[in-house]
Amino acid sequence: AQSVSQHNHHVILSEAASLELGCNYSYGGTVNLFWYVQYPGQHLQLLLKYFSGDPLVKGIKGFEAEFIKSKFSFNLRKPSVQWSDTAEYFCAVANSGTYKYIFGTGTRLKVLA
Amino acid sequence: DTGVSQDPRHKITKRGQNVTFRCDPISEHNRLYWYRQTLGQGPEFLTYFQNEAQLEKSRLLSDRFSAERPKGSFSTLEIQRTEQGDSAMYLCASGQNQETQYFGPGTRLLVL
Numbered sequence: 001a002q003s004v005s006q007h008n009h010h011v012i013l014s015e016a017a018s019l020e021l022g023c024n025y026s027y028g029g030t031v032n033l034f035w036y037v038q039y040p041g042q043h044l045q046l047l048l049k050y051f052s053g054d055p056l057v058k059g060i061k062g063f064e065a066e067f068i069k070s071k072f073s074f075n076l077r078k079p080s081v082q083w084s085d086t087a088e089y090f091c092a093v094a095n096s097g098t099y100k101y102i103f104g105t106g107t108r109l110k111v112l113a
Numbered sequence: 114d115t116g117v118s119q120d121p122r123h124k125i126t127k128r129g130q131n132v133t134f135r136c137d138p139i140s141e142h143n144r145l146y147w148y149r150q151t152l153g154q155g156p157e158f159l160t161y162f163q164n165e166a167q168l169e170k171s172r173l174l175s176d177r178f179s180a181e182r183p184k185g186s187f188s189t190l191e192i193q194r195t196e197q198g199d200s201a202m203y204l205c206a207s208g209q210n211q212e213t214q215y216f217g218p219g220t221r222l223l224v225l
Contacts, residue, residue, distance in 0.1 A: 004155075034213070044156075044204070044216040090155050099144060100169070101214065103155030 002027045004093050006104035013081050014112050021076040021107050023091030030096035033074040035065055038106075039087045047089070050074065051096075061085070083113045117217035119205050125223045126195055133191045134220045138207030145188050146214060147180055148204040149173065156204050162188060195224045 007022045025031065035047040048059025055067040065076045074091060088108050092101040118137045126132050138145050143164050148156035159178070160170045164185035174180075177195075182188040192199055202221050206214040 036216075043218040044206075046213055046215070049213055092155075099161055099163075099208075100146065100158040101148075101156070103148075103157070105153065105155050 002093065002095070002102045004091055004102050004104040006089075006091055006107050008107045009105065010108045010110075012110045012112065015083055016080050017111075019076070019078040019081045019085070019109070021089055021091075021109075023074045023076065023104060025072050025074070025091075025093040025102070027072075027093065027095065032094045032096055033065075033067060034092040034094075034101070035059065035063070035074075035076050036090045036092060037087045038090065044090065047076070081109075081111050083111050085109060086111045117205055117207050117215055119203075119217040119220050121220055122218060123221050123223075125225065127225050128197060129194055131191065131193045132195060132222065133189055134203055134205075134222075136188045136190070136205030136207075136217060138187070138205070139215055142207035142209050142215075143185070144208045144210065144214075145182055146206040146208070147188070147190050148206065150202040150204055150219070151200075159190075159203075192222075195222075197224050200224045 003026045005024045033050040036044045037047050038044050048057050050057045050067045058064045063078050067074050088106045090106045091104040094101050120135045145162045147159040150156040159174050160180050162182040177193045180190045202219045204219045205217045208214040
């Protein structure tokens, strides 16, 4: 069965620190990959997505992610975090050609001002 | 606001009661999805509609759960004879074909 692993469940950083959140999935076929963010009290919002093409994708608010097919990974990065990045981050995978997302368990990020 | 909306946002019920949730998708989206999220977990797929047709139900969706999408517009998710284990956030998302899914704010259910 497909699964998505997010290795870091809780991350605490100071403002201006660099961020990398890991995401690995298990599926051998073509996939679509997503990172969603959930700010406190708000609904899930799309940060960025990868369907095909350049494996380095840029999203909103300075986030980027790199798809490494050989490692089944889609790690999220930001060079310098802000206090407003405090949120929960979810990685999701969908088989290309299907419709349902498989989500990871999420990573809670707390950025200290 | 032209995003996905869900109603109610919160529901407290007693075990054994029936509850119904509504989701209004983004108007031009033909796909509608239901997910369930429990504390400390990511959302889990429950069921999916393309227009009015329900194309897949997860094994998480017991016989007590039923979902409809009449006329391919809004959708309802009904839980009959609620159990304490049904307490969760129920999320609705919509999308156009196989593109990105856009999520609503969710309905938080507490079964006492």
